[in-house]
Amino acid sequence: MWVRTSASRPMNELDRLIQLLGRLPGLGPRSARRAVLHLVKKRESLMQPLAAALAEAAERIRPCPICGNLDTTEPCAICRDPRRDAASICVVEDVADLWAIERSAAFAGRYHVLGGTLSALDGISPEDLHIEALVARAGSGEVAEVILAMNATVEGQTTAHYILDRLQGTGIKVSRLAHGVPVGGELDYLDEGTLSAALSARRVL
């Protein structure tokens, strides 16, 4: 246990808070202590609203039964939005990827969150991912295109090829994100894999 408590003193509320915050990504024991001290100092302006927000989020946030996005409503705001194109589904590995694409504001369709990728090492099989739900959505007759937005890793692309196989014969257009030179990237600093992917996916101008 990394929370410093004296042998005679049981762990109090402060120690417990430090321990819990220290489990968050990006926070270690030292930064958790700093965060707790800051919260205690800003009890009314930060700590109490944060506690209320956390309690409310824990109570209300649920995965969307259609796409797997996280929201307080079912279906989620994206699935309910009539301005979004229901004929396009962008398939992502995680909710974090969905948020990244939403930040870009480049896609106005709907999403499908798989919940991971196929991985032999971690024993993740197709049954562990939301692939059946995707196939069912794609077969509903409303969908015209499925965009596979998986990471450019062996696991991500293996999953993309698997989904492509599953969707073959449905008549739906299946596309994937391009791989290549990032905006602002200098060729001299790119790894050879990215360069070879960029060359093989080159476009006629």
Added chain:
Amino acid sequence: MQWSDDAIVLGVRRHGEAGLVVQLLTRDHGRHAGLVRGGQGRRLRPIYQTGNRVIATWKARLSEHLGSLTAELLQGHAARLMEDPGRLATLASAAAMAEMAVPEREPHVGLFEDLAALLEALDRDAGWAVSYVMWEMRLLTELGFGLDLSRCAATGTTDSLVYVSPKSGQAVSAEAGEPYKDKLLSLPPFLLREGEGSNPAEVLAGLDLTGFFLERRIFEPHGKTLPPARSRFVDVLRRMATISGG
């Protein structure tokens, strides 16, 4: 403790927020794991992709520790194969098989050379599926369970060898095997010709044969089954064979 060695990345697993535990098949140190600090970062992640050939340096205070790894990319096989479902499935299957079948920290120079040759074949050869079957044959041999396809186990003849005994792993001729043909395994002819002249159906038969012995002799004694990546590879190949009418 410290060494540097030629290595192939077999797989990676996230460790904490930024690290990776990487499994390598090295030339002189066998299958070896190590912790890569910051391995999930943008700069290092492309290096630690399954199938990539690297020069790895491993350091630890004691030899039995997990140790830390650093690596320099030699050949980025993963990126070159990502577009092709068949080749990518082959790469994933070979890496998963090596990861599960090869004992840890036991040098197998032959296995390293064979996997490196398979990766080269995946990069350039049209006959990569045959190369994979031949690789599994060599994997069996290297691990001490090689098949003897030189002559018939019953008669000693070297002609018309068409079966393999599931018990001994030896070839059986058509004549000697006829009464037991339901119990014998099919021997695809290209395995007798070192991979020359095969068709998709023969390749699938070759995979059935190697899969049987790999499962029976290597995986089952350790309570394991063939990795799912291999089943997916066979499925991909079967679909490709159907499409091409093979």
